Amino acid sequence: MSSTDPIAADLLLERLAAIVGPSGLVTGDELRARPASWTRPAEPCTALALVRPRDTAETRAVMAACAAAGRSVIPRGGATGLVDGTLATPEDITLSTERMTGIEPVDALGMTVIAGAGATIAAVQHAAAECNLFFPLDLGARGSATVGGTISTNAGGLRVLRYGMMRDMVLGLEAVLADGSVVSSMRPLIKNNTGLDLKQLFVGTEGTLGLVTRAVLRLRPEPAGHVTALIACPGPDDGARVLRAAQSAFQGRVSSFEGLWPDFYRLMTAPGRTSPPLPHGSPFYALVEVECVPAESDRFLALLDDLMGAGTVLDAAVAASEEQRRAMWRIRDQVEHLNADGLHRAFDVSLPLAAMDSYVRGALERMSAIPGCRAVVYGHIGDNNLHWNTTRLDANANAAIDAAIYEPLAALSGSVSAEHGIGLEKRAKLALSRSAEEIATMRLVKRALDPQNRLNPGKIF
Amino acid sequence: MSSTDPIAADLLLERLAAIVGPSGLVTGDELRARPASWTRPAEPCTALALVRPRDTAETRAVMAACAAAGRSVIPRGGATGLVDGTLATPEDITLSTERMTGIEPVDALGMTVIAGAGATIAAVQHAAAECNLFFPLDLGARGSATVGGTISTNAGGLRVLRYGMMRDMVLGLEAVLADGSVVSSMRPLIKNNTGLDLKQLFVGTEGTLGLVTRAVLRLRPEPAGHVTALIACPGPDDGARVLRAAQSAFQGRVSSFEGLWPDFYRLMTAPGRTSPPLPHGSPFYALVEVECVPAESDRFLALLDDLMGAGTVLDAAVAASEEQRRAMWRIRDQVEHLNADGLHRAFDVSLPLAAMDSYVRGALERMSAIPGCRAVVYGHIGDNNLHWNTTRLDANANAAIDAAIYEPLAALSGSVSAEHGIGLEKRAKLALSRSAEEIATMRLVKRALDPQNRLNPGKIF
Missing domain, CATH: 3.30.70.2740 (Alpha-Beta Plaits)
Known part of the structure; x- marks a missing residue:
């Protein structure tokens, strides 16, 4: 089919509207009024149409209709990615998860929750907190970034050191393949050694192997408290030694260790911005946060004392209040x-x-x-x-x-x-990080699951 | 080629001997003298030959030679698996990793180590401990089970609750595919979002997609100490509540929580075996271990007191010495x-x-x-x-x-x-845990990577 054939396009749009209902299909000016993505706020969405299925069944029908019409499908979550992973051509169908926002009741004993692909990270965090539990994935875009999008990009963020990336928080998921078939692996199990762990195919592959519609997420106990400090060191290697010492002393509970090189620190604490808790002029700074009960703060202070005695730390400021803690984080976050x-x-x-x-x-x-x-x-x-x-x-x-x-x-x-991720933006750089054999193996898997190259074509490679 | 053709077999064995050297090829009585596996100590190895390459290059040459000869290759690590995942027919070539035991110097700052597929888990634990670091994977077969075998089976063991399974300890790996090509993804990185995470194809797939030759493993700080207790509860649900309470109080540092139903407890503490730290007759027991510094034991005792006050715990014995701790673990381990x-x-x-x-x-x-x-x-x-x-x-x-x-x-x-895992033993049960669509997707990937079905054929499905 010629992708510019208007009759074929009209027929497909009719079919899609029949699947998702008229309000589920966004085209024309209404579509153009939406920004292409978070990083391209002034550019309009360019797809032939944006389709908003309500569930996995509608998603599979949309995918099958697009496959039959020979159209590519571009998955779209919160569109907060930074590598042009959701850009569509005027001939593509954008499939948005924005109506799949449901979050099922939390299993507080099992510490799991099932969320739709369109649920935001903030909504999952909120659902967990209501049960005195904790969903550790956190990133600046939490109010817009979605479960499906963060799975597809294997989002990291601010607590990877302690809790891992999105990959480590997904126990199961459901995905629709390019041909409209559904792979449902929704078991809420930490252990399940029954062959290939299928969810791994869809984590971090940017929607090129399947479109995630739902997931079983792992929750954690709520942190009991924090101690937060800004430190100055003679150099980055000393910073690394502080990290290792803190990890040993607090047994894996260092939740953040943000290195701030001096030009970054100076910029973020310039006059009129956050006032610097430590003077400028040191060769390296780091923001350290440890999850611990209040009684353990003394042990943290003693550790800093030891490290200062050894010359590994030059100076340190420990947050004495939540307000001071937030101010320290602004030095890292106000990008x-x-x-x-x-x-x-x-x-x-x-x-x-x-x-x-x-x-x-x-x-x-x-x-x-x-x-x-x-x-x-x-x-x-x-x-x-x-x-x-x-x-x-x-x-x-x-x-x-x-x-x-x-x-x-x-x-x-x-x-x-x-x-x-890679998206379109880093495609040309992929070979710096991946050997020809690695890329060939990725292509083997892509061809096996999407032989017509219909799912987010051109992204990654 | 007929697999019973003796000339073809002789030719292949000659070629293999040329690749790995005469001492690298085990056949005849010498092969028959080896047990088929840990669970079949009285049965001999049945393969046409067992070949022992020294490195990835030899492994790729062996694999290519077997592919050219139309022979299946059965990967073999410590052969300590429990599901007949390494059994070979008399026509197969068994590829043992037993000469790939090298362990490179530990990167103490990065907390990583590179190990050959044939290195035992005990050897990796030892290498980590020498640098005051910790390799958390642990299982009874640690002295024989190998890096390659535990990757291929995604081994779990005694500390999954805190540290995850083998999957969570592998940062990178190198694998030889069925056609003799090598996929090397040996980067020692926690974060690397550059397309499909290829190592996931080889973790838990029991050697059906590739043969792992080396891996980059993640290490952790050494535990600072433990508190260990045996508790009795009114039932398993109460046990689960104790687990959740301990996880909240100790923020993810519960390293083991072993449920012992009463018949198991009675059997393991029968006269002449480990003497029971708590009397028989309770509906449920659990062995709890938390990683903490000695000063935190009081907090653990206070938690147990609270839980006893609430009726969630009926009785508890806390190990007062390493000897008592070991005795408690014998109740769980002396299978x-x-x-x-x-x-x-x-x-x-x-x-x-x-x-x-x-x-x-x-x-x-x-x-x-x-x-x-x-x-x-x-x-x-x-x-x-x-x-x-x-x-x-x-x-x-x-x-x-x-x-x-x-x-x-x-x-x-x-x-x-x-x-x-599944191996041969649980093949008939796979469909109880995996949908037809899941199994079909696994087969798609298998066919893409091993179209001739030469790598550990018949295992899993």
Whole structure:
């Protein structure tokens, strides 16, 4: 079928409207009024239509109708991704999970909950909290990012060090394949060794292998409290040693360890922004948070004392109130300051902790040779994850910045995408993180599950 | 090629000897002198040959030679599995990882280690301990079970509640596919969102999709200490409540919670065996272990006091020494007593915690109607995992026991194999835990990676 054939398109839209009801189909100006994605607020949705099934049965019917019409399907959750993973061409059908927002009653004893793909992360967090439980995945976009979207992108966020990524919170899921068949693996079990763990096919594959409609999520006990500190260190390697010491002393309860290189710290605590709890001028800062009962704070202070005595920590400020804690987190989180200062290009890479110091020095040195380039670096160093923000320059200079940041990673066993995914944006960089054999194996699986390449085609590779 | 063609077999063996050296090929009486597996000590290895490559390059050459000769390859680690996952026919080539035992120096800062597929779990634990780190996977067969075998079976064991299964300890791996191609994903990264997480294809698939040759394993800080208690409760649901209370109070540091139903407890503490720390006669017992610093023991005792006040705990004994702790663990671990008492058939199932009490009652009631049938039940209830041991009777009675244990699981979203896998032994039961669509999707992936069905054929499905 020619994708520009208007009659065929009309027929498909009629069929889709019959499946999801007229209010389930968004086209024309109503569709154009929606932004393409969170990172492209000024660009309109470009799909032929956006279809909003209410459940797995409608999703399978939509998928089968699109397959019969030879149309590609682009899954869409909260569209808060950062790598253009949900962009559609004017010939594609966008399948939005926005009407699959149901959350079933929490199993408080089993510590699990079943949520629709369109439920937001904030809604799942809220449902858990109402039962005195905790859904640990957390990220800035929590109010818009969805269960389906965070599964498809294997979202990370602020507590990976302690609780893992979205992959580690999914016990089961249901997915519709490209041909409209449904794979339902909704068992709420920690242990289930009965062959290939099918959910892994759909976690982090950005909707290219199947469209997730529901999931069984694992919940945790609510944290009993926190101790939060900002520390200054002689360098990133000392920071890494502090991380290891805290992990030993608090047995896996370090929930965040955010490395802040000095230019980032200075920018976030510039006059008029959050006031700096520690003076500028140290070679490295880190925001440390440990989950513990209040009685354990003393043990944390004693640990900091020891580390200061050893010279591993130069200075430290411990939050004495929730207000102080929030202020410390603003130094890490108010990334709008980066944009305000013209650091518009965001990078998300990972590499071994032991290699970070020399990697950052090397990349900064390469970038210092690019006229007009400024760069700051920070990140979840305990998860191997660094974020860069740089100026946006002309194409040549941008390519030189990309090279400074990405190229050294291959030799360091690093990754061009720690938590954001590949989408369209990083496709050209995939080969820096994945061997030809790895990509060939991914393609084998893609072809097996989606031989016509109908599901989110062109994303990842 | 006919698989009984002796010339073809001779030619292949010659080629294999050329690849791995004469000492790398085991045939004839030397092969027959080896037991088929840990569960079949009296039966000989039946393969055409056992081949022992020294590294990935030799493994790929062996695999390519077997592919060219049309021979199936049966991967073999420590052969400690319980579901006949490594059995070979007289026409198969068994590929043993026993010469790939290397362990590279630990990355103490990154808390990772690279180990060969043939390294034992005990050896990895030892390498970690030498750097004051901890490899948490632990199981009775630790001295024989290998890295490759525990990856292929996604081994669980005694600390899943706190640290997860083998899947959660593998950061990267290298695998040889059926055609001799190598997929190397050896990055030591917690975060790496660059498309399909290929290692998941090889974890828990029992060598049917690829043969694992090396892995990057995640290590953890050494535990700071333990508090261990045996408790008696009014029933399993109360036990579950104790588990939840302890998880909240100690924030994820409950490392073991082993449910012991009364018949199991009585058997393991019979005269001449471990003396019972709590009297017989309670409806449910549990062995609880929490990782904590010594100063926190008081908080654990206070928690037990509260639970006893509420009637959730009837009685409790806290280990006052390492010797007492070990004695408590013997009540859980000395499963040889089960064999001594004629309970030879072992089962490994999982189901939601909230359903356990009624499931166990129902299964025991069904089994009570089978003449001569005795059964005990115990397990890692916090991981959803129950183990049954029953008498071995005639085929009809055995089938009735199977039905009593397995059949109710499908309606409870349970699993016929929590941690042991499927192998040959549970193949006929797979459909109780997996839908036709799930099995069809597994087959799609199998066909994509191993179109000739040469890798461990017949296992799982």
